[in-house]
Amino acid sequence: xxxxxxxxxxxxxxxETLSLTCTVSGGSVRSGTYYWSxxxxxxxxxxxxxxxxxxxxxxxxxxxxxxxxxxxxxxxDTSRNQFSLNLxxxxxxxxxxxxxxxxxxxxxxxxNGHKRLSFxxxxxxxxxxxxxxxx
Amino acid sequence: xxxxxSPDSLAVSLGEMATINCKSSQSLLYSTNxxxxxxxxxxxxxxxxxxxxxxxxxxxxxxxDRFSGSGSGTDFTLTISSLQAEDVAVYYCQQYYSTPxxxxxxxKLEIK
Numbered sequence: 453x454x455x456x457x458x459x460x461x462x463x464x465x466x467x468e469t470l471s472l473t474c475t476v477s478g479g480s481v482r483s484g485t486y487y488w489s490x491x492x493x494x495x496x497x498x499x500x501x502x503x504x505x506x507x508x509x510x511x512x513x514x515x516x517x518x519x520x521x522x523x524x525x526x527x528x529d530t531s532r533n534q535f536s537l538n539l540x541x542x543x544x545x546x547x548x549x550x551x552x553x554x555x556x557x558x559x560x561x562x563x564n565g566h567k568r569l570s571f572x573x574x575x576x577x578x579x580x581x582x583x584x585x586x587x
Numbered sequence: 588x589x590x591x592x593s594p595d596s597l598a599v600s601l602g603e604m605a606t607i608n609c610k611s612s613q614s615l616l617y618s619t620n621x622x623x624x625x626x627x628x629x630x631x632x633x634x635x636x637x638x639x640x641x642x643x644x645x646x647x648x649x650x651x652d653r654f655s656g657s658g659s660g661t662d663f664t665l666t667i668s669s670l671q672a673e674d675v676a677v678y679y680c681q682q683y684y685s686t687p688x689x690x691x692x693x694x695k696l697e698i699k
Contacts, residue, residue, distance in 0.1 A: 489688075498679070498690055498691075498692050498693050499679060499690045499693075500690075501688040501690075515686050517687040519687070553635075555683070560617065560619060560620045561620070562619065563619060570683075572641065572683060573641050573683055574628075574636070575638040575647075578635065579635060
């Protein structure tokens with residue numbers, strides 16, 4: 453059973469870069485079984501998907517939310533079985549609980565009859581870590 | 588894809604039915620596999636969201652059968668047939684049809 457745990461600083465200075473790590477246990481970050489995502493939830497508000505990375509022996513790619521794309525980088529460290537989030541130029545609006553999550557995948561045939569791979573829902577989730585942006 | 592839930596909050600008596608609606612700005616039904624790319628989560632304070640329903644109506648293993656999902660295309664419903672005290676939470680729908688992956692704003696369910 454795959455489990456996730458976020459780690460990183462709880463306080464970040466405005467204009468600096470927020471950096472978080474998610475440690476994967478019970479499975480390999482490079483298994484190709486999961487899409488690894490970061491999401492966030494401002495206090496008392498709803499959920500926002502930040503982006504994901506898919507990493508397997510044969511391929512590696514990321515997809516980001518356009519609303520954050522210019523400031524986000526998600527990467528994998530296979531030696532530590534972790535994936536990470538960097539969010540640059542933070543402001544108070546980036547204060548939130550940050551979650552890492554895994555999405556399984558499923559195959560389907562597109563309208564041209566080609567077999568494709570796509571992501572599922574978010575499960576499992578990390579517990580989440582509160583990051584406050586303040587001077 | 589914009590996801591809109593209704594109502595924003597809901598108070599229901601114990602043992603009564605609770606219904607939460609979710610509407611997407613475009614269809615979540617994929618034509619080649621006839622599947623709706625819609626999921627429901629339950630979130631309690633201080634916890635991450637918990638998966639309840641996938642593919643709009645497939646209950647996750649271990650989820651009580653009082654929870655059910657229905658709908659297709661752009662209109663979906665989460666129904667709790669007989670509300671229990673432990674069901675007090677915020678419920679979210681989420682589409683995984685396309686990126687950016689998006690959630691509804693959440694519905695807060697309370698006991699009347």
